[in-house]
Amino acid sequence: MEYTVQKLAELAGVSARTLRYYDEIGLLKPGRIRTSGYRIYGRKEVDRLQQILFYRELGMPLEQIAAVLDSRDFSRLETLKEHRRHLLKKQQRLSQLLTNVEASISAAEGETVMNDKAKFEGFKKRAVEENEAKYGEEVRRKYGDAAVDRSNAQFLSMTEEGADRIKRIEEEMFTALEAGMDAGDPGGEAAQQAAALHREWLTFYWDSYNPEAHAGVADMYVADDRFKAYYDKQREGMAQFLRHAIHVYVKK
Amino acid sequence: MEYTVQKLAELAGVSARTLRYYDEIGLLKPGRIRTSGYRIYGRKEVDRLQQILFYRELGMPLEQIAAVLDSRDFSRLETLKEHRRHLLKKQQRLSQLLTNVEASISAAEGETVMNDKAKFEGFKKRAVEENEAKYGEEVRRKYGDAAVDRSNAQFLSMTEEGADRIKRIEEEMFTALEAGMDAGDPGGEAAQQAAALHREWLTFYWDSYNPEAHAGVADMYVADDRFKAYYDKQREGMAQFLRHAIHVYVKK
DNA sequence: GTTGACCTTGACGCTGCGTAAAGGTGTAGA
């Protein structure tokens, strides 16, 4: 079964403009193009559009959707299972919103009292969800991500102790990195201290540690602009230096 | 309890920039401004922000949110009940998406077969939801709205017979309006025929008819740019002419 | 051949912010 733009748009509940835009940015290319120039979409494209719409439902930016779908280890089945997990979480949040609105109705009818924090239950989870969609829960788990976690902790009122500990470790790590960069030696004491702290910092996300994964994270920091920017904002070249320090560290 | 920008932003799960923007567009003004220029939000603003976030959750444009919240007959309790209705509908759609993803998983595991249409169950409802949030379900019910309904029917595969009938009546009405405008007489046979057809068209949305409401709709067509544009796109001045014709019609 | 629905490309514009710069304010600690 093949579709031209409008037909597929109707089928999927999107606009034809959206499909052309997705073609333009390379997110969803037509299966083939007629000599007339018409875009023709087939089974593969239909399936891919479904995946796109599931991710879009979560608020994931289109560029990232493309990256996920184009990655080497993409599997339709695994991705559908992931969608299911996300949708179940979204369902929980919706239940929270419903609880919130019921409580707000009671308060408005004068039956109960509601504090300001409770009035926003569910909305903060939306912020978290969008953060996760943007940065990817998988990415976070694999590589750690201070920006997202600080943001999430802020919203979710993570325990003070836990949040403080993460913060302290990170600060110490940055201090050690600065000293290491001053010394200019990725294998020096300060740099290796930073790498160890980084390892400790990762334990908040990992169930178990292994050096290869640690090195992989370090590579990611340099390869991915978001991470690189985070560290280089502290000091130019810090992401690269940290990567070097970690590579030395994991070889011990 | 009072909040500065960041504090309220954290509480509500939005950004400080968002709050400044809402102030800028008049959607959410601070309760007061310190001599320093700092925005200070109080209880009233907290409640209003909650309402804003509920509407935002539905995809309603900010300008329209402001219009609703600023209308004379705004009532916090009634609005909360409306939010509840919307959230319940959204919950249904989420259930559909979950059903869809389960079916897709079965299909991907080779257990079942899934047609293309089913792959997009739930996503089309999203389009409908956003249309309703944008145009307002209440507005639709009160005044009828061909553009939204055609769009919705398209997505929801409304029965062919019903959709055809709406379409036919509308076409006949436009034809009669053209003839009436050519004759230049809102009270003439053609114009009155158009008004009668318009009344018939409205019966798709109204449980009962009354002339005052019909006249009110006609006024709305001229007062609201969206409706005016829809008719004037057919022919310049058509909205105004239709209004005249209807006012004559309802006086009989 | 005609007509109307659909297709293309190109282009402008919009909503709702994110980000950054420059400079002022508030508060706790030395």
Add this chain to the structure above:
DNA sequence: TCTACACCTTTACGCAGCGTCAAGGTCAAC
């Protein structure tokens, strides 16, 4: 009192993800 840091302000640029429109070509039914 001074300092440092977190927070505030305004201004301004830019962007994602389209919606809308124009001009012109294509397709299929009558």
